[in-house]
Amino acid sequence: MSDTLTDRPLATTQEPAFVRVHGLTKHFHVGRGGLFGGGQKTVRAVDGVCFAIGKGETLALVGESGCGKTTVGRLVLRLIEPTDGTVAIDNCDIGALDDEAMRAFRRRIQIVIQDPFGSLNPRMVVGSIILEPLDVHGVGTPAERRARLAELLDLVGLPRDFAGRFPHELSGGQRQRVGIARALALETDFLVCDEAVSALDVSVQAQIVNLLQSIKKKRRLTYLFISHDLAIVRHVSDRIAVMYLGQIVEIAPKKTLFDAPAHPYTQALLEAVPRARAGERPVAAIAGDVPSPVAPPPGCRFHTRCPHVMDICRQQDPAARDLGGGHYAACHLLADKPVVDQRMPE
Numbered sequence: 001m002s003d004t005l006t007d008r009p010l011a012t013t014q015e016p017a018f019v020r021v022h023g024l025t026k027h028f029h030v031g032r033g034g035l036f037g038g039g040q041k042t043v044r045a046v047d048g049v050c051f052a053i054g055k056g057e058t059l060a061l062v063g064e065s066g067c068g069k070t071t072v073g074r075l076v077l078r079l080i081e082p083t084d085g086t087v088a089i090d091n092c093d094i095g096a097l098d099d100e101a102m103r104a105f106r107r108r109i110q111i112v113i114q115d116p117f118g119s120l121n122p123r124m125v126v127g128s129i130i131l132e133p134l135d136v137h138g139v140g141t142p143a144e145r146r147a148r149l150a151e152l153l154d155l156v157g158l159p160r161d162f163a164g165r166f167p168h169e170l171s172g173g174q175r176q177r178v179g180i181a182r183a184l185a186l187e188t189d190f191l192v193c194d195e196a197v198s199a200l201d202v203s204v205q206a207q208i209v210n211l212l213q214s215i216k217k218k219r220r221l222t223y224l225f226i227s228h229d230l231a232i233v234r235h236v237s238d239r240i241a242v243m244y245l246g247q248i249v250e251i252a253p254k255k256t257l258f259d260a261p262a263h264p265y266t267q268a269l270l271e272a273v274p275r276a277r278a279g280e281r282p283v284a285a286i287a288g289d290v291p292s293p294v295a296p297p298p299g300c301r302f303h304t305r306c307p308h309v310m311d312i313c314r315q316q317d318p319a320a321r322d323l324g325g326g327h328y329a330a331c332h333l334l335a336d337k338p339v340v341d342q343r344m345p346e
């Protein structure tokens with residue numbers, strides 16, 4: 001990791017980074033290798049991702065499904081091991097922690113996923129589900145746990161008598177509130193929300209998004225908010241990073257990204273937003289399918305779908321360019337802007 005970037009002010013927080021991701025890479029080997037391994041393929045799910053998140057900031061990670069954003073979320077929490085790269089949280093390189101130290105660190109980093117029903121044990125009541133992390137880490141006396149449960153139910157806006165209910169007795173929004181309460185049961189200060197509201201009705205989405213916002217303020221949490229839905233991202237984020245085929249292609253403060261998107265892929269995603277809200281396919285504005293991450297196109301990975309493609313795009317991977325004000329994008333159309341010293345600055 002470059003020490004010279006340690007104190008780089010972030011676009012919106014003007015604080016040193018709380019989460020710092022550098023060169024994060026994950027390649028999965030799939031298929032059966034023949035006698036000489038010829039049948040095995042490498043899926044380049046994430047390739048050299050860099051970003052930073054300030055304390056109390058929300059960075060949204062957006063892109064079409066299959067672009068690698070969920071893999072980034074799991075790598076950042078070390079739920080899977082990277083092929084390369086580092087993740088530092090509050091100045092701790094979590095990849096360097098041994099099992100015991102990592103287990104202790106997990107009290108501070110949690111995830112809220114899309115399908116709370118799938119992650120809630122149907123045989124456990126809500127109270128036991130929420131307090132499970134305290135059990136796992138052996139935290140608190142019985143009286144302290146009861147008090148903590150009441151506090152968490154209040155925090156997520158669930159009546160206290162819900163502690164005795166089973167997941168199947170709850171609505172989708174209520175189940176997601178349980179998932180959030182469980183994620184906050186310990187000393188969480190960094191939360192990855194992975195499509196946390198995508199499965200909910202639009203009216204319930206707004207309630208859960210508002211809940212996440214108010215909890216963030218109350219507890220000064222830091223969020224990595226992963227979503228394919230730019231309309232939601234517009235509501236929750238401070239900055240936005242756009243991913244395409246395993247790489248970040250643009251990163252900017254929210255207002256800059258919506259007002260002046262620089263990368264053709266971001267522009268196409270934004271064009272698709274009104275159509276998605278109207279119930280049409282959200283990727284309708286982008287021609288063609290996402291290429292396979294097994295064999296990403298050479299040069300700019302977006303060149304097979306880009307309306308502005310040039311010869312150079314098929315040959316050279318574009319460098320990240322500094323557009324000012326914390327706005328960076330990697331595209332040959334921006335050749336008059338200064339190059340930054342890595343694929344995307346932290």
Ligand code: SF4
Nearest residue numbers: 300303306313331332
């Ligand atoms: Fe399009 Fe070329 Fe820019 Fe890639 S580098 S987004 S192909 S113009």
